[in-house]
Amino acid sequence: MLTIGQLASYAGVTVRAVRHYHQVGLLPEPERDHSGYRRYGAMAVVELTKIRTLADAGVPLSKVAELLEADDATFAEAVTEIDRSLREEIKRLQANRAQIAQLAAGDSLVVPPEVVAYLDRLRKLGVSERMIDGERDGWILVAARWPDRIAEWMPDKFAQLEDPLVVRLYRVLGKVLDAGGDDVMLAEAADLMVEIIERASARGELDTPDEAFDDQPFVELLDGLVAESAPQGKRLLELIAERGWTGWTRPERTA
Numbered sequence: 001m002l003t004i005g006q007l008a009s010y011a012g013v014t015v016r017a018v019r020h021y022h023q024v025g026l027l028p029e030p031e032r033d034h035s036g037y038r039r040y041g042a043m044a045v046v047e048l049t050k051i052r053t054l055a056d057a058g059v060p061l062s063k064v065a066e067l068l069e070a071d072d073a074t075f076a077e078a079v080t081e082i083d084r085s086l087r088e089e090i091k092r093l094q095a096n097r098a099q100i101a102q103l104a105a106g107d108s109l110v111v112p113p114e115v116v117a118y119l120d121r122l123r124k125l126g127v128s129e130r131m132i133d134g135e136r137d138g139w140i141l142v143a144a145r146w147p148d149r150i151a152e153w154m155p156d157k158f159a160q161l162e163d164p165l166v167v168r169l170y171r172v173l174g175k176v177l178d179a180g181g182d183d184v185m186l187a188e189a190a191d192l193m194v195e196i197i198e199r200a201s202a203r204g205e206l207d208t209p210d211e212a213f214d215d216q217p218f219v220e221l222l223d224g225l226v227a228e229s230a231p232q233g234k235r236l237l238e239l240i241a242e243r244g245w246t247g248w249t250r251p252e253r254t255a
Contacts, residue, residue, distance in 0.1 A: 001039035011048040018048065026051050026065055058086050112147075114154040115139045121158065125167050128174030134229050138222060145218055153210075165196055176232050186232060190239035197240075197251045206251065213250045222249040 008015045021027040027048055030038050047068075054064045059082055067078055111119075115136070122132050143150055160166045169192040176185045200206055213219055226248050227234040237248060245251045 001033075001041060002045070004038055004040065007040040007044055007048060010045050011052055013048065013052050017052075021048070021051055024061060026061065026068075058082065111136060111139050111143055112150045114150050115143065118154060118157055121161060122170060125161065125170065127170045128178050130177040131170060131174035134173075134177070134225075137229060138225055141218075141222060141225065145215070146212055149212060163196075165192060165199075168192055169196060176236075177230055180232075186235055186239060190236055190243060193236075193240055193248075194243045194245055197245050201251075201253075219247070219249045223247055 002010065004015055004018055008018050011018075018027065022029040027044070030040060030044070033039050050068060051064055054067060055061060059067060063078065063082065067075055070078060118139075119132050119136060122135065123129075139150075169189065172185055172189045172192060176182060176189055179185060197206075223237070225233075227237060240246070240248070240251075241254060244254055246254050
């Protein structure tokens with residue numbers, strides 16, 4: 001007769017596993033001997049080995065008891081179903097691995113390729129990483145709300161980077177974030193932003209905004225990101241309002 005430790009060793013499992021199989025009803029728990037110890041015979045080794053083999057093959061413990069008692073046809077049918085479930089799980093895990101692998105690629109995990117290219121362009125223009133992080137967060141929101149519009153909008157975004165004023169704004173905003181809220185740089189950023197807005201207004205670009213920006217809750221969400229992402233964001237919106245404009249995503253003249 002075997003102790004629980006010997007049983008576990010013979011079957012290639014841990015003592016903890018044996019006790020768990022007792023608890024869930026897979027392995028009968030023998031009576032204790034006169035010394036107070038449980039003793040196991042040869043059949044316990046056989047049964048535990050079967051349990052371990054099925055568990056190692058990926059059979060859920062909830063199905064093990066059923067398979068141990070099944071006839072050949074039922075066993076084959078159950079194994080086929082378990083195999084199907086395992087193949088589906090493998091596909092899911094492979095998809096997860098592909099996503100994890102994208103972590104090494106940085107931006108591409110959370111934003112579309114067009115946005116990745118845009119962020120890379122900002123880096124080449126000398127925009128700080130902290131500013132790029134904020135830009136990425138904004139595009140995460142946009143891509144979540146309007147995934148089919150990204151490719152349509154990106155050419156205009158790239159074209160804007162040909163404007164030295166826009167590039168200057170990005171660089172100054174990056175310095176504002178890195179410096180922790182310098183008032184002089186904040187004022188410069190507000191002046192640049194207002195100048196860009198007023199140029200766009202003069203060209204009539206604000207008169208016919210994209211229908212996406214009629215989604216007021218989403219516009220407020222994007223403006224909220226500016227205010228929430230850094231303490232300077234809220235102050236910047238206030239400075240822009242002092243200069244006659246309200247809003248960041250969909251600028252409008254103040255009354």
